[in-house]
Amino acid sequence: MRIQNVFTAIAATAGAAVLAAAPAFASGSPHFINNLTKVTSADLTSITVAFKEAGLESGSVETITVTAHLEATYQCVNRGGHNPDDPKKTVISGDYSKSGEFTAARNGNVTGSLTVTAPAASSVLDCPSGQTSVHTVSTWSNVSVTDADTSATVSVAGTYSFGKPVD
Template identity: 55%
Template structure:
């Protein structure tokens, strides 16, 4: 075989490899994880708002993100004048509350989003007598955890948030 034929065959093989690589799908990202300093929790009124960033995902991946937090809340009956009756009817709940949604990772494999967790509506928690309405008096959110139910990434956020 001549040197020209060997060179032509090698060039053709390299061109085939280059074309195959150019048409290959993007590499699967490794190690999905939440970025701690870009994932925060705060209050908006009585609602817990979690802003998050997750990295290490495949571009375009659709992920189910869930925020779970422990809620301690006080509900009380208030009369139409905005006063608490002398014999106040009230209740306290202490339970875990969660919210989830689907988000799509960007081309760079990052996913940025926000989830808001709300306390139960006052009317669904406490039944007040005629002339009074159920009112949420205070909330405390703690033990906030954000999970990617698709990739398995998870991050616990520190702090207690009260309103």
């Protein structure tokens, strides 16, 4: 009779341990909080997006990516700050992104920000002697935030334009 009580006690303890551990392995429904995921700054050369994702497992490491579409103009400018008579310019259009790893807090939330930058003018346009490649116009649009580990994603509304062509 004593052996049966020992086995019952072991089984009850094991069951309780499994039930107690279950919340540590459970995760909610990962999602970005819309009103806390937004563009916090933008200018000619970069756009910064702050975000908050909830419903994650405490301590999980999430790979989060901010992507933005950029249309930008780069021009050759002379020493006088003008575009020469034979203007040389390049317009680029494409999606640019920045990724980072973030660890979920005990409450299952990740809060952070990432900055996407435009290509450097010198890497886009090669100018003749006496002229400098200058990034003159940018429009950032179609901004999104994605968690590669959970597939949670959110779009951030807005279009952000800066600069003007050099004459």
